[in-house]
Each structure stands twice: as structure tokens, then as C-alpha cells.
Amino acid sequence: MSYFTTYEGVRLAMFGADVAMLACLIEADEVAMLKRRIEIVESKQRGFMSFTMATYAEQLDCKERVDKLAKTLNGDEQ
Known part of the structure; x- marks a missing residue:
């Protein structure tokens, strides 16, 4: 059979x-180019999440210190 x-x-x-x-x-x-772009975005996203977690921890620490200072000023410190 000939094609x-x-x-x-x-x-x-x-x-x-x-x-x-x-x-x-x-x-x-x-x-391949799309894969590289996705890797860059994921890297930046991980960096942003690390920054967000550090900021949250610092805010929590500041809140605890402010609460402690408020108790001290109000005379509630034990």
C-alpha cells in the first residue's frame, strides 16, 4: 500500500x-519561560510570607509590652 x-x-x-x-x-x-516566572513569583511570595510572619510576631510583642506598661501605670502589676 502506497501512501x-x-x-x-x-x-x-x-x-x-x-x-x-x-x-x-x-x-x-x-x-520553560513560564516555569521560571512561576519560580520567581513563588520565591517572592515565600519572602513576603516570612516578612508578614516577622511583622506579626513583632506586633504581638509590642502589644504585650504595651499591655504590661498599661497595667504598671494603672497599678495593676502584681
């Missing part, structure tokens, strides 16, 4: 395969 009766058919099939391969390579490059 191609002329060389023109073979050339068209080769061209189609080449175009498909080029499209795959372009998409692979786009996926």
Missing part, C-alpha cells in the same frame, strides 16, 4: 512534520 504517489506528497508531509516540530520547540521554550 504517497509523488515526491510532492512526500515533501508536503516532511514540511508538515517540520512545522509541527517547530511548533513543539516554540511551545517548549514558552513552557
